Amino acid sequence: MWLFQKRLVRGAALAASASTLAMGLSACGQAGSGTAGGVSCDASAPGVTDKEIKLGLTWSDTGEGAASLAAFRGGVDARLGLANEKEGGIFGRRITYAWRDDQADRQVNARVARELVEDEGVFGMMMAPGGSGGSIEWLAEQNIPVTGMGSDPGWENRGNMFSFYYLGEGSNTAWGKLVRELGGTRAAVIAISGSQSNSDFNRQLAASLLESGVEIVKTYNIAEAITNYEAIADQIKANDIDTLTGTVLPATAVNILPALRERGVELKAPILVLGYDDKVLQENGASLRNAVIVNQIKPWQANTPEQQTFLEAMNIYAPQIQPATTDIAVDGYVSADLFVEGLKLAGECPTREAFIAALRAATTYEGGGLIPQPVDLSTNYREPNSCYSIVRVNSEGTAFVPLFDAKPLCGDPITPERMNQLLGVA
Structure with a gap:
């Protein structure tokens, strides 16, 4: 992990x-x-x-x-x-x-x-x-x-x-924009217990959601070995949550998503931060069906x-x-x-x-043609990444399907000052 x-x-x-x-x-x-x-x-x-x-x-x-x-x-x-x-x-x-x-x-x-x-x-x-x-x-x-x-x-x-x-300073609206495009309005956010790295990421994510009008209903700090996923699924259903985001890894999603389906819940926006990998699909495709994966490479399709x-x-x-x-x-x-x-x-x-x-x-570095779009190396080390490729696992759990016509989804910048304001930080 x-x-x-x-x-x-x-x-x-x-x-x-x-x-x-x-x-x-x-x-x-x-x-x-x-x-x-x-x-x-x-x-x-x-x-x-x-x-x-x-x-x-x-x-x-x-x-x-x-x-x-x-x-x-x-x-x-x-x-x-x-x-x-x-x-x-x-x-x-x-x-x-x-x-x-x-x-x-x-x-x-x-x-x-x-x-x-x-x-x-x-x-x-x-x-x-x-x-x-x-x-x-x-x-x-x-x-x-x-x-x-x-x-x-x-x-x-x-x-x-x-x-x-780079993650950079401040945030951007890409994550919130994605949730709204998928029809989500009420989110549960997953964080990894004891990880400062993921704490930084989740602050940026939270600002993106809030700026886009997505309500953060629950935040769960999980530890894979001891997390009660059944209890989380119960709470997501009870709170009418339609979005799962944050540091959602495949190992987390393969536990939560099937537990939700057992309770009759099919999320509008189950969003993973990693998992666009044929091996993941081969091993866990059925559990991950309809999951949406955000990544930094151009869709293979x-x-x-x-x-x-x-x-x-x-x-x-x-x-x-x-x-x-x-x-x-x-x-x-x-x-x-x-x-x-x-x-x-x-x-x-x-x-x-x-x-x-x-x-x-270099202002138009193309990453060997493998990244969503060219980046400006003269500035990108000071700015948060704001463009992502988005794919969805199909309803059978057998293939990845690029969303948005395989074009990158990009957000608008959120300044560090605005991010703190959204998060209620003085």
Whole structure:
């Protein structure tokens, strides 16, 4: 469960001025031709040689959530394999990486990230969710480029840390808009006991609901091992609640939704924050029928050329990940794609400073064509994500059906001040 919780969470920003960008891009001069033989630079950055750019990766090979995160590394392998074998590398250099197991532990992550930077001499870091919060401050102090999921509060406002998704400050109306589109007006909100990450997310969610005119009737703080789902179902029915939202994970939904059906209750808006995964459907489709799932990837049913490229790359470079249509694999793929894009923009003789300045200046990053819509990397690390892909499990529990014609559902910003006002915070 930790992985799903970490994904929902939301520092002085690094200003990327035009002069800084110009200095970074010209730091090594115009040496090199960009041919397959690699580029020679007078002064190489850490991890950069004539033939190679070496990155670091932290992920949980062991510990809680390790099975799920194998797909993250698979996505990394797929994107870098594509870059090296199909695209000729970056200015003739192959991208490689050294990795360490952070065991989903922040203290371990802090140690192994230092090892990768100081002992392995990597140019920058890719980080899977889990223990990544342990090294954020140190990596920012060292101005090390980092890509991954902005799933820890420490990612926010860090100019060196790149993600296509952050929770940000304030909120937006997307969640409330979704509930109203589905016909919901009275909500039960699920929170995870003892999780500050989910507390932050649920505050944003609550503001979105309230701004959209959705009443929050009940809030449930649950712990999976001891939660009485039957009692929750009884209360939802007794209070005429038509919406279930919050940190609703598949493990929660497969208990609550069948219990509600046994009581003759079919919610108008049963909304999950994760579960758009063929494996989840295969294992629990019957229990999850009619559930609506909010996610940050383009629906697979669109079958775009970019999605086909991703699936082909997964089959070639990470065949052990099946099915490959999982958002965790996409997270890894996009994390690697951010580095590919940043290295292209940084020029033939990349430096960490040039990479950060150039990538932070990108205003239409497309995430390999796998995310709902392009994002502005120059601002997204300060703003809450406001656009989502929405799919529904069909009434038979056998397939996902994109809603809103497979187009992203986007909300309007809610300022931090307005959010506090809605939540009654002085």
